[in-house]
Amino acid sequence: MDYNFQFNVVWRNFDALLEGAWLTLQLGVFAFTCGCLIGLVGAACLSFAPRPVRWLVHAFVIFITNTPALIQIYFLYFGLPEFGIRWSNEACVLIGLTLNAGAYLTMILRAGFLSVRQTEMEAGETMGMSLPQRIRYIVVPHIAKSIYPALANFFIVILVMGTSVGAVIGVDELTGQAINLSTVNYRWLEYFTIVALMYVVLTFIASIGLALLGRWAFRVKARIF
Amino acid sequence: MPHLAVNDIHANYGALAVLHGIGFEVDRGEVVSLVGPSGSGKSTVLRALVGLTLVTGGSVEVDGTRIDYAAPRAVKAARDRMAIVFQQYNLFQNMNVLRNVTLAPTKVKGRKRAEVEAEAMELLKLVGMEHKAQAYPDELSGGQQQRVAIARALALKPEILLLDEVTSALDPELVNEVLDAIRRLAGEGMTMLLVSHEMSFVREVSSKVVFMDAGRVVEAGPPDAIFDAPSSERARDFFGKVLR
Ligand SMILES: Nc1ncnc2c1ncn2[C@@H]1O[C@H](COP(=O)(O)OP(=O)(O)O)[C@@H](O)[C@H]1O
Ligand SMILES: [Mg+2]
Numbered sequence: 007m008d009y010n011f012q013f014n015v016v017w018r019n020f021d022a023l024l025e026g027a028w029l030t031l032q033l034g035v036f037a038f039t040c041g042c043l044i045g046l047v048g049a050a051c052l053s054f055a056p057r058p059v060r061w062l063v064h065a066f067v068i069f070i071t072n073t074p075a076l077i078q079i080y081f082l083y084f085g086l087p088e089f090g091i092r093w094s095n096e097a098c099v100l101i102g103l104t105l106n107a108g109a110y111l112t113m114i115l116r117a118g119f120l121s122v123r124q125t126e127m128e129a130g131e132t133m134g135m136s137l138p139q140r141i142r143y144i145v146v147p148h149i150a151k152s153i154y155p156a157l158a159n160f161f162i163v164i165l166v167m168g169t170s171v172g173a174v175i176g177v178d179e180l181t182g183q184a185i186n187l188s189t190v191n192y193r194w195l196e197y198f199t200i201v202a203l204m205y206v207v208l209t210f211i212a213s214i215g216l217a218l219l220g221r222w223a224f225r226v227k228a229r230i231f
Numbered sequence: 232m233p234h235l236a237v238n239d240i241h242a243n244y245g246a247l248a249v250l251h252g253i254g255f256e257v258d259r260g261e262v263v264s265l266v267g268p269s270g271s272g273k274s275t276v277l278r279a280l281v282g283l284t285l286v287t288g289g290s291v292e293v294d295g296t297r298i299d300y301a302a303p304r305a306v307k308a309a310r311d312r313m314a315i316v317f318q319q320y321n322l323f324q325n326m327n328v329l330r331n332v333t334l335a336p337t338k339v340k341g342r343k344r345a346e347v348e349a350e351a352m353e354l355l356k357l358v359g360m361e362h363k364a365q366a367y368p369d370e371l372s373g374g375q376q377q378r379v380a381i382a383r384a385l386a387l388k389p390e391i392l393l394l395d396e397v398t399s400a401l402d403p404e405l406v407n408e409v410l411d412a413i414r415r416l417a418g419e420g421m422t423m424l425l426v427s428h429e430m431s432f433v434r435e436v437s438s439k440v441v442f443m444d445a446g447r448v449v450e451a452g453p454p455d456a457i458f459d460a461p462s463s464e465r466a467r468d469f470f471g472k473v474l475r
Contacts, residue, residue: 129321132281133335133387134310143334147325225325225367 026183041107118149
């Protein structure tokens with residue numbers, strides 16, 4: 007191979023990449039957390055709300071999951087200004103990713119609502135627990151425990167695939183930073199090799215964090231690998 | 232005035248009519264038992280009383296006040312006074328024993344955690360489960376889970392306790408413990424409605440036995456009369472089998 011790797015260039019700008027990675031992590035955690043809340047409300051509606059509300063939730067899920075995240079974020083960034091709504095590129099990615107995650111998580115969490123033991127819900131009901139209380143104390147721990155691996159996987163999907171969409175509208179997350187920097191000195195291969203490794207490290211840290219959280223908060227005996 | 236009066240109630244699961252007019256009364260501090268073949272609707276009666284199965288006809292009165300099962304507030308008030316222990320325990324699988332017992336008193340009644348926990352430990356002692364306070368339901372035997380379920384129901388300080396075949400999962404030596412606990416509760420003035428297949432237990436603790444079959448009350452009366460001299464063919468046949 008003739009290519010002469012020059013990683014020095016990358017190390018000189020490593021701080022910028024670290025900043026990008028930090029932003030990626032923040033975007034991922036925010037979108038996932040808010041997405042979980044949306045998903046929880048959505049899934050609860052699908053189980054307990056009257057029909058018109060269920061239709062609305064279904065429409066939201068179908069609309070979001072059947073269009074590319076890229077298009078949704080383009081719409082927020084380039085489309086909304088036509089209607090006088092102007093958000094920063096970071097806000098657009100954040101909102102787009104959150105809505106996207108919310109739709110997918112509605113369906114993921116729905117599985118949890120459907121598999122909760124009806125008998126436990128009845129016991130809670132006869133003990134005077136309100137529906138929100140039953141969701142909080144019976145359904146949520148059940149979901150956390152029974153579909154924790156699916157949730158953790160989805161977090162990784164958002165962290166790696168979701169956030170990198172930000173690069174196309176100039177958000178300086180990890181992929182964005184790599185593009186910015188390599189455009190300056192054409193060391194694409196070096197930058198993207200290092201960035202790929204950084205994504206691996208990021209997912210690794212996130213996986214361990216999620217496994218520990220699951221074990222500590224929800225008694226999930228998750229294996230890290 | 233009876234503590235609990237059940238007047239000609241009807242209930243159904245979808246198109247299937249399950250209760251065709253059930254009536255009986257339970258006085259304050261009295262233990263009344265529902266007995267009858269499997270599928271006769273005993274569990275459904277208890278479920279109807281706590282508003283889990285819709286009462287489609289007849290009425291239920293507590294202390295002379297009719298419960299309007301269509302009104303959420305009335306149902307809530309009824310559940311405040313009646314607690315049910317299920318045949319299948321129905322413990323919260325994702326909480327340890329102590330939390331199972333303290334959840335409703337703290338979250339529903341808004342009582343202080345420390346105070347509720349102290350009470351919960353007393354109740355767990357009463358059912359012989361205090362050593363498992365930190366265990367999770369899936370680490371317990373059926374009998375142990377059932378005893379926790381009884382403690383959980385008592386933690387709500389109900390006036391009327393509904394027990395659905397609570398001894399059927401217990402080991403023989405533990406049946407007596409629970410029986411003692413129930414006797415003690417009766418002594419303290421707890422009104423109880425009991426569903427059980429343990430006829431000697433029923434005979435010992437109940438002041439009245441209601442024999443049900445196919446969603447109807449066939450006969451009712453003091454245990455000795457019902458067990459030893461049933462007047463109906465159906466009851467004679469049933470007790471002939473279960474009493475050997
Ligand atoms: N959730 C349900 N859906 C439909 N039918 C039910 C349900 N629960 C009970 N049943 C039916 O109702 C009848 C009475 O049941 P149940 O009250 O459990 O009787 P028991 O407790 O005396 O054994 C039975 O025929 C049973 O099959
Ligand atoms: Mg039954």
